[in-house]
Amino acid sequence: MSLSNKTAIGILWNFSDQLLRRGMASLVTLLLARLLVPEDFGLLAMVLVFLTIASAMMDSGLQQAILRMPTLGPRDASTAFFSNIAFGVLAYGLLYASAPLIADFYAEPRLIVLVRIGGIVVLINSFEVIQGAMLNRALDFRTRMKAGIPGSVVSGGVAVLLGWLGFGVWALVGQMLTAALVTTALMWWWGSWRPRLEFDVVSFKAMFRFGYKMFLSRMLDVLFVNLYVLLIAKLFSASVAGLFFFAERLKELVINQLVTAVQNVTFPALASIQADPVRLKSAYRQILQVMVYLLFPAMLLLAALAEPLFLTLLPERWLAAVPYLQLMCIAAVMYPLSTLNLNVLKVKGRSDLFLGLEIVKKVLICAVLAVTWRHGVMAILIGQIVVAVVSYIPNAWFSRELINYSIREQLADFLPALLLASAVAGTTWWAVPALLAIWPAPVVLVVSGLLAGAAYLLLSCWLRFAAWQYGAGWIQERLSQRKVGNTAC
Template sequence: MSLAKKAITGIIWNFAEQLARRGIGVAVTLLLAYFLTPEDFGLVAMMAVFLALGGTLMASGFQQALIRLKEATQLDFNTAFYANIALGLVAYIILYNAAPRIALFYEQPDLVSLIRVAALAVIVNSLQVVQVSILSRQLNFKAQLKANLPAALLSGLLAVSLAYYGWGAWALVVQMLVSAILITVFLWMQRIWRPSLSFCFTSLGHMYNFGYKLFLSGVLDIVFKNMYVIVLAKVFSSSVAGIYFFAEKIKELVISQLVTSIQTVTYPALSTMQDDDVRLKVGYRKVLAMTTFLMFPTMLFLAALSQPLFEFLLPKKWWPAVEYLQLMTLAGLLIPLHSINLNILKIKGRSDIFLYLEIIKKIMSALIFFVSIDYGVTGILIGQIISSVLSYIPNSYFSKRLIGYSVRQQLTDFLPGLVSSAVIAGFIFSLQAWVQWWALAELVVFGLLAGLMYLLSANLLKLHAYELTKELVLKKFKKVKPKGE
């Protein structure tokens, strides 16, 4: 199997893992929506940025550094393991002491205890970084599925039970902490790797030299991704922040799921050919074409059908999130392209360029944000769309510089699928103004119609991405087909 096809196969397995885990997560979120209020979700949204920063400090790019090492040794794994634990403890101490100030900023006293308990997950997660790195190097996503799926299910059931009995925001905090504990336990039960008493400062320096730039990039990304919630909670209300946060969680089922699959798989798979630009470019062209072929219709059809989706699944208190979700989906449309282009920088070891790009893009995003805030939540989300489109320019520029993958070639690979998806999504969206059916009927009929139209157009237009995807699916089917048939 070629490395590109191996990467695509890995994406499929990782997508299945993400779908199962995040699918359970969203199902749980939908159930929680019946028992919790927007204010409860707003409290969790307020502390999410600080927990994410703590997690980034704990990881500090060591996982990416381990994956990129051509020959990672037991000493490298030990060094990263103990460094992550130490950084996890530091992150927890910082969050513990910062909790009262965060609560004072938001004028929400309940945040103190919520943050101090939820932050324990940072320490717990530090115990699984090396295991996940090893499995990612091996493209072994079945093992991760065995840990993530039961953890998501058990923690989700517990959260729903607690919400039913009136625990409010604590149900979400307990879900986060229990999920982290269970994933860690299940990974260690598989005996993927065991630490020994050794540590190397030379190895630490080598990994940190690569990882700290990714850490700084991650900090910038987290701050700017969450600044919207921070402002919404401070300027508007915890209820508005909660509705925004809820819409974002729904969006993550689609966008973050596939993007995580792309990053998790293509980075270790294509890192093995980091010195062969020709093969690297061929592999990335296939990955980009196939992932966007699947991603664009999924996202655009979600935007088109979000109104009947919310009406069927959720109580009216959450219906204001429909417009947020539609705009968020459009803002996230180019995220797979950003992910693929930035992965090229990491594979080439150019974490310095990665950091510089993040700084430039965040300055641009901040300027757009401060201009758009006067136009309310809708204006802020439209600003996100503009920021995403503009960010594609610097991201794609270095792909051409490093492996010769130009913007024109990228447009050739993804534009036909994007145009086809957009036209069909627009048609489906306009149909809803003329046809007033029960929400479930609209979801089923229009969803099937959209999917059928997309496949038919891809077949008639002979889209290259469609042919690649069909070829891979047929080969997979032949492999699992019983002998003798």
């Protein structure tokens, strides 16, 4: 099977996995929003800041090192596996010991037990990282889907039950722990890879030379992505942090669905052609065109339809999160562009440049936050948009240097989709207030969403967008193969 077909099938399986899991997560989040209050989500947001840092320490960049190695022996994988477990134990120990300090920082005593119990997820996930990397490396996303969907279903049921019984924030913690436990167990049940009782110091040093820079980059990213929640929880209240966190969670349900599905498949696939710059550039152009074609309208229409969405699905106490979600979606438009350009550095093994770019962006975040934090949450979110736009420039610069994919070429590849999505979403955003005055919110949501989506698809077909042609060509090829197969039978 060709690389393009193998990658396309991998994306399809991974997209299906993400779609079902994110769909379940969306349903559970909406149900929990009716059972819990913003303060409960705010408490979880405070905890997740530190759990995410501990998870980055546990991974230490070894998963990325495994994925980019041209050849991988059994000793290499076993070395990475036992290293992850050791790092996981260390990370949880630090988390457990620092729980009282975290509670003191927020002046919230409940965080001590929440951090210590919730932190167990780091230990559980340390058994999953390399098993998952081996499946990713083989582009076996079908097995990942078989493990992930039951985890989402079971953990969602546990969360809703605990929320209904009045356990508050513990419903969210229970969901997190159950999802990790079930998914990890099933991944080991269905995955074929097993570690050997061996450890290669030379292999560890080689992987860690690449991985530690990815770890430092990841740590910087985690610290500064969560800096917004940390700052809002400290400056305002758990309720405001909960509204911010809830809006961010809804945004990520959409953006991670699309970006994660593509990135999980394309990184190992593109790593296999890293020595061929012509093929690598061509593949990146196609991936960027397809990703922005899907993501731009998704994020901008989510912003345009945020108010009828909240009025339809959520209690009134969550309406204050609508403007937060709208600004987050605008900032997220730049996310796939930055992600793909940074992927070039990872595929080329330039973790030094990756780390340097992360440091530059974090300095920019600090500078913008120094100006915006005094002016409230909305100002902080406008600052996010500024950071997202400015950060794209250095990310794209190195794609020109490494694979000759210039900023001008990138603009030519993504600007048509951005302009069309902006026009469709802008028209929808303008029409929504008038429609809400005469129609119920559910009707506005469904009718506006369908009309806007249809307009985007038809106009992109009429304008002959490259992504539309890729998709149509791939579908025709698959149908032709199936027809030939049926004829042969």
